[in-house]
Amino acid sequence: MPEQATSGAGAPTASGDVLRAPLVLEYPFRRTTGPVIGAYFTGLREGRFVGIEDESGNVICPPVEYDPVSGGSLTKLVPVGSEGEVTLWTWNSRLSEGQPFDHPFAWAFIKLDGADTPVFHAVDAAHDQMSVGMRVRARFADERRGEMTDLVCFEPIS
């Protein structure tokens, strides 16, 4: 039995006729990222972006391993800019654990210069700064480890 279930704070409690007990669900896998996703995270660690060219010549960023139409393997990594344009956005004031900020921010699709598909990330801006077509640049973490959180967010280019 988990230690938590026998200690005071996490013990089952009875509310009316309903028995309640704490439950922590985890899938603690570790994965290797491979030559395509790994290249993207290596780029983030170095403070830059890479995309991948698909069979029709479009640059997909973040890069994917397979062509979106044919399913063929993709290998041609290409550099992509660290600035770009907001194509879709919504405002997030329902903050929850694990999200990039503990203050309201925008979720957005951002098409980086040189890419044909957008990345999904947070834009740290005031609500009235947000618009489709606005220019933003990447803000990287000071200490980077080759993972998604190396990219803190995007911010408006004023």
Added chain:
Amino acid sequence: MRDVAIISTAQSKHVRAASEVNEVELIQPVIQEAIERSGIGRHDFDFTCSGSSDYLAGQPFSFVMTLDAVAAWPPIAESHVEMDGAWALYEAWVKIQTGQADTALVYSYGKSSPGDLTRVLSRMMDSYYEAPLWPTSIDFAALQARAAIAAGVTSETEMAEIANRSRTSAGSNPLAQLTSSPSVEALLADEYLAEPLRKHDCPPITDGGVAVVLAADDKAREYCSRPAWIRGIDHRMDGHHITMRDLSVAPSIAIAAEKAGVGAGGFDVAELHACFTHQEPIIKAALGLGSDVDVNPSGGALSANPMMAAGLIRLAEVANRIHSGSVTRGVAHATGGHALQHNLVAVLEGEG
């Protein structure tokens, strides 16, 4: 192809939180009701297939425990999909097509109330690029709504009208969770939940379940006076990454619709698995439905949205209307994933 029909259905009363029952207790009476309505003996099903999610139940292989609700002794031929029950029905339909079964029991259920549902659903996202940021299901729906409005597919006013119409329709559905709506004007006066979505654009959090019985050919005619024949059924999926899709359209619905024979038209009713208001116009456009089709008379997923069941409920709602003789031909749609990523379309028809 064998003729396969839905010959009976049953649903739970859909509620915000069925705290007093576990999954087995929630779905057992629903299964019992569907079996009794079919007239087939409970040990006489050739195949049983269910749909549910371990992420909602909070434990791996949770569906195995729910088999207690179908009495799996003596041993039965059984399968499960970690998907909406509409895909369990699809698997059962394939099983019947292969000739390995003439009858099948299909059920699905979801207790969406424990935990934070919108965070649980964020685990459906790509685990490298998107899930680490913990966006919620509502955030992605909001981005899709933005794309649909920008493309002229819908508007905030039409979205409020869909919310109002759906929940007003649900007033005649005794099993629905939300059964009335403020006026369109009052809805539009509300604040944004996630721009451009307001609370009314989003589905309720619902606990509930559904069961249906399938039978082939003469078995269907033997046990049902007016079977709801599955004239066509197909499912297709759009791409893995949400950023690589044009979210204002649903190409996979259009392909599934073509394969299922939706193009022949003639529908009296459509039950569409639109969890968010803006998704209804996207689905209708992909299906090519005109304004003459009665859409979601049950109230749809906007009025009761039990996870893993709301898609199969769409098929059940069309089948119920065919069984009762109130309609002759209908189309049902079910979806999985974020922003209409994976879609199933079925054409159901009664005879005479």
